[in-house]
Amino acid sequence: HHRDNVIFGGRGMSLEETINDSNVYYRSQDRAVIYKKPTPIRIVKVDYPKRSKATIKEAYFQQASTTDYNGVYRGYYLDFEAKETTNKASFPLKNFHQHQVDHFKRCLAQQGICFTIMRFSSLERYFVTPASLLIDYWQLQETNRKSIPLKVIETQGYEIQAGFHPALDYLKAVDQLIQHSTQTNSKGGKI
Amino acid sequence: HHRDNVIFGGRGMSLEETINDSNVYYRSQDRAVIYKKPTPIRIVKVDYPKRSKATIKEAYFQQASTTDYNGVYRGYYLDFEAKETTNKASFPLKNFHQHQVDHFKRCLAQQGICFTIMRFSSLERYFVTPASLLIDYWQLQETNRKSIPLKVIETQGYEIQAGFHPALDYLKAVDQLIQHSTQTNSKGGKI
Ligand SMILES: [Mg+2]
Ligand SMILES: [Mg+2]
Structure with a gap:
């Protein structure tokens, strides 16, 4: 592949920054309403000083139970992860976690549109990869x-x-x- | 209204706890995938002690830009706030913020299903109130x-x-x- 002329607007930004930036643009254009979910944090201690704002003094990162992003677009519920690799020939499954795969399965059962935005950083190529493909490979990874x-x-x-x-x-x-x-939806549902 | 026999399972729980509990149940039954969004927090200082987990030592609550809950149900994107009042005859608009109303408008434009779960705590009555009704009253509150x-x-x-x-x-x-x-959707869209 020779793709030297491929240029993305987000050069120098991280994948997440690039997506967040695009989401701001989409909202400003009324194209879609998509946000990154805040990192869940368990708060243990908060100070409430007089005349200034509450300060969290002790807190811990919690394991997320879902994925990075969700929102609404043209009546569809979108749910996705953003992941990148420096590999050139394949995308490693170790980038994913069981809870993300489980969440995708639940959302697909509700007819959500679920996917991963995959960045191959060495190739500067990006893909919207259906969650169903990830689930297929995930389930076979012990033997495959x-x-x-x-x-x-x-x-x-x-x-x-x-x-x-x-x-x-x-x-x-x-x-x-x-x-x-x-x-391809055969359930007779909306999608 | 005499409603002495009305009993909700969540007695003694806060409105949010009641909804969170219901969401766990809905997920377990594959009925819907709905989560409360984590509170956004701006992290300033983190300690990474050896052999124990990262501790947030200084952080601040950030203003949320959206609503409390979102998720997917039967192919629909759901987005809602949970609010309660002790009033018996009306629900005060001061329970809401401009950013919540703006977010509802954006999500409605994308054909999301947007509403407030309103609790009248003195009456122990709960309503799913369409966001469109809130928006109508919100826009008229200066004169109305x-x-x-x-x-x-x-x-x-x-x-x-x-x-x-x-x-x-x-x-x-x-x-x-x-x-x-x-x-009632007249846009010819999916909903
Ligand atoms: Mg990610
Ligand atoms: Mg609320």
């Missing part, structure tokens, strides 16, 4: 391989095209995922 | 009244019926809201 081949992601995922504004215009790839999901 | 009459909420909202398990079975009222929203 422990990563998803890029070749498979190229086929079953939706590549995000380069652009400047927003930094990562992932909703176009999500449109393709939605179209595919609504076509 | 500063609360929503219970009579109006009884008509335009959906009362949550008493039950034991889950503590607050609000999805039945949400079903009614969804049915009404999908019937």
Whole structure:
């Protein structure tokens, strides 16, 4: 692959910053309402000083029980993780956790649109990869391989095209995922 | 109103605890995937002691930019606030903030199902009140009244019926809201 001319607007930003930036843009344009969920924190001690604001003095990070992002787009519930790898030929499953896979399964059962935004940082390529593909590989990882081949992601995922504004215009790839999901849904439900 | 026999499972719990408890139940039954969003916190100082977990030593509460809860149910994006009053005849608008109203407007534009779970604690009555009703009263509060009459909420909202398990079975009222929203939606969209 020669992709030297591919340029994304978010150069120099982390993947999360790039997505957060795009979400601000999408909200400002009334395209979608998507937020990163705050990190859950267990607060143990808070000071309430007079005439100044409450200060948390002791707290601990908690294990998240869901995924990074969720929101609403064109009547659809979106739920996704953002992950990156320096690998060039496959995406390692060790980037994911059991609770994320479980959450995806629950949301898919409710007809949510679930996916991972995968960044191959060495290639500067981004994909919207359906959660169903992750779940398939996750469930077979004990006996099968422990990563998803890029070749498979190229086929079953939706590549995000380069652009400047927003930094990562992932909703176009999500449109393709939605179209595919609504076509293949056999439950007779809304999607 | 004589409602002495009305009993909710969550007696003694706060409104939020009651809803959180119901959400755990709904997830366990694969009925819906709904979570309370964590409080956003700005972390200033973290200690990383050897052989024990990271301790947040200085942090501050941040103003939330959205609402309390969101999630997915039967293909619909749900977004809601939980609020209570001791008033008996109306629900005061001062319980709400501009950012919550703005967030509801954005989510409605994306065809989300948006509402408030209102608790009249002196009456022990609960309603799923459409966000559109709140928005209407909010926009008129400078010239009109500063609360929503219970009579109006009884008509335009959906009362949550008493039950034991889950503590607050609000999805039945949400079903009614969804049915009404999908019937009256004139945009030709999905809902
Ligand atoms: Mg992530
Ligand atoms: Mg609240």
